[in-house]
Amino acid sequence: MTKNFWATRTGIIVVGAAIGVLAPLLQKLGNPGNMGICVACFERDISGALGFHRAAVVQYMRPEIIGFVLGSLAAALAFKDFRPRTGSAPFVRFVLGVFAMIGALVFLGCPWRALLRLAGGDLNAILGLAGLVFGIWIGTLFLKNGYNLGRTQKTHTAAGLLMPVVMLGFLVLMLIFPQIDGEPKNDILFYSLKGPGAMSAPLIISLVAGLVIGFLAQRSRFCTMGAFRDLLLFRQMHLFTGVLTLLVVAGIANLVLGQFNMGFEKQPVAHTLHLWNFAGMALAGLAFALAGGCPGRQLFLAGEGDGDAAVFVFGMIVGAGFAHNFGLASSPAGVGPHGIAAVIVGFVVCLAIGMSMRKQ
Amino acid sequence: MTKTIDARGLSCPQPVLMFLEAVKSAGDTEFEVLVDTEASKENVSRAAESQNCKVTHIRETGDEYHLTIVK
Numbered sequence: 435m436t437k438n439f440w441a442t443r444t445g446i447i448v449v450g451a452a453i454g455v456l457a458p459l460l461q462k463l464g465n466p467g468n469m470g471i472c473v474a475c476f477e478r479d480i481s482g483a484l485g486f487h488r489a490a491v492v493q494y495m496r497p498e499i500i501g502f503v504l505g506s507l508a509a510a511l512a513f514k515d516f517r518p519r520t521g522s523a524p525f526v527r528f529v530l531g532v533f534a535m536i537g538a539l540v541f542l543g544c545p546w547r548a549l550l551r552l553a554g555g556d557l558n559a560i561l562g563l564a565g566l567v568f569g570i571w572i573g574t575l576f577l578k579n580g581y582n583l584g585r586t587q588k589t590h591t592a593a594g595l596l597m598p599v600v601m602l603g604f605l606v607l608m609l610i611f612p613q614i615d616g617e618p619k620n621d622i623l624f625y626s627l628k629g630p631g632a633m634s635a636p637l638i639i640s641l642v643a644g645l646v647i648g649f650l651a652q653r654s655r656f657c658t659m660g661a662f663r664d665l666l667l668f669r670q671m672h673l674f675t676g677v678l679t680l681l682v683v684a685g686i687a688n689l690v691l692g693q694f695n696m697g698f699e700k701q702p703v704a705h706t707l708h709l710w711n712f713a714g715m716a717l718a719g720l721a722f723a724l725a726g727g728c729p730g731r732q733l734f735l736a737g738e739g740d741g742d743a744a745v746f747v748f749g750m751i752v753g754a755g756f757a758h759n760f761g762l763a764s765s766p767a768g769v770g771p772h773g774i775a776a777v778i779v780g781f782v783v784c785l786a787i788g789m790s791m792r793k794q
Numbered sequence: 795m796t797k798t799i800d801a802r803g804l805s806c807p808q809p810v811l812m813f814l815e816a817v818k819s820a821g822d823t824e825f826e827v828l829v830d831t832e833a834s835k836e837n838v839s840r841a842a843e844s845q846n847c848k849v850t851h852i853r854e855t856g857d858e859y860h861l862t863i864v865k
Contacts, residue, residue: 438832438836441836513832515831515832517830517831517857519803519830522803522805577807577811578811582804582808584803585802585803585804586803586804586805587803588830588857655806655833655836655837660806660807663807664807667807667811668807668810668814668841668844670840670841670844672840726805726806726807735805740805
């Protein structure tokens, strides 16, 4: 049997470094500030492009997300690691996806973006990362007490391919209905004229970067939630080494590219409410831990045939709809009018899931 | 005595948790861990090494991996 290089320590370091270089480059080429890659934000933008919410500033069919799933599929097929499977409490995962997104949008970013924000000098990200670790820590307590969503079942190859096909469909829609200069909509797809949704690297570059990262991350099992979880649960450094590399390399890349700007105030797509940066990400961290992966990892799992991960992803996309339609998402002006209530509801739901769903 | 741990269909961290629980409970010195994803195989192998155990054999049958681990 050939040893999987990407699953070694060197492998995970190379992957962290690759993401750490590519994300700041994507920002340089047009993606929003400290948002070279943000899985939560980009799924939120996709939700907007599809019209699931109508926040005009965050509507764009992000090719990076499509690339993540398809790149992971390619890696899984190339290395005989494609395992169509499903049936481990899909609706629970959907609900966890909804609240993961709501928590992430109260903070304004997924764990990847929390790292990238810090690497760009945004000190508010420290609160977000602290919250993330706190949420994951609560998750590990449930795991130690037998929390378990049950086993998956093998399923049809076609069922495992459905998520990549959906992503391919999104790409085709984007090619049929591209952005028209100055128009907020092309037939069915929505686009932003200003705000983060209007900022993007060229489609082909975003797609290729997504494919490369998807491929590498599938092989290495890169996961930001797993990094902290394994550290807390097993004192194991493996995934954490990759996350740390991402942070350091992205920081250096930002310095080189002139994108580093240290402070709390006036950071791009961020607010300075420390408590809600912490609490939002704590909710997201708990939901990721209960679902078994950060938003990026869920995309890579969905690409290798995990139908439950695909359900989580769509939970997040629908969650973005709730977040913007109900005024839950934060903005640089602060938390949304109902953001605090949503975080509390999210905690009640996630804690109930953690406490009640234990192996007999 | 060999203890069999069936972690098929479970995703990380469950297979590792099950293996560690078995290792820490006294008595058994050999473990047969059944998993069905490559990621779980790698994770359990990594956990075994961290417990100073040795993965002596990995048998691949269809979509499954049977890991033999000695304490």
